[in-house]
Amino acid sequence: MMVERERDEGEAMAVNRPRQEGEGAEAAAAPAPGPAGTGEKVEGQRDDGERDDGEERKEKSEEEDEAEEKKDKVELEEWSEIRLAIAELSPISRRGGKLCTSPPTLPFLGLSHLLLQLLDKIGPTMAVLRLDVQRNIERLQELYLQDPSKYSTLTAMVEKEADDGTVRKADSCARAILWLTRSMDFTVALLQRLEKEEEEEEEEGSDQQSLAQLVEDAYKVSLKPWHGWISSAACKIALKLIPERAIFVGWLMGENQSYSLLKVEIEKLVQLLQPFLDDIHAMLAKFKLDRLKST
Structure with a gap:
């Protein structure tokens, strides 16, 4: 009994004695007891001022996804057919506008x-x-996919048909290349006239030519010399239904772009595209295909 009494008195003294300096801080810093009284933190429990790592990573990931989505949207809006064409031509051009290969x-x-x-x-x-262009594209794609390595150049396609004796046939790839190239000649002529007309109006304030007039002028110097009376008649009818020039220019510019930037891009495209077309015309001339006409 004496032993138990002494132990009870000792415990009472330990409970009631004043805390030593720093002892309260250590107790405050100790982790809250877990379910088993082990002092382990309960799952999901956070100390004051401490952020849960999983929640922070989730918020950061959502912010990054949102920023990436906005970036993709801006880049998509800034692209135009002219910029895409420049991107196609830039890797294959070199100083002086000459191609590195066939x-x-x-x-x-x-x-x-x-x-x-x-x-x-x-x-x-x-x-x-447009229908003629689509058919010609499909013809070239069909031959190219037969052996992409063998037909990696237009010259290889024409040489294959020349060896087969089919190079001058109406459905040959050689003719498809010829007419696609002439259609691009038309595109260059139209863009050059459009850019020149806009520049002259800014400097002199002259009257605007309609888009139909510009298209007709471009057609006369590019496609008309090679069209027979059937094709010429069809194009003549088509010229009567062309939209207003301002609408067309707006479509070319795309989103978030000024006309001054469009003008620069047209000049850059022509600078890259014209040597490319000249090389194709020269290749076709070697096979005596450059003077072929349609009906």
């Missing part, structure tokens, strides 16, 4: 698809020309 097939097909988009912007009035 005219490559893939960039030519990429430019041809952009030509379709340009014709779509002019409107349904260009449906006949």
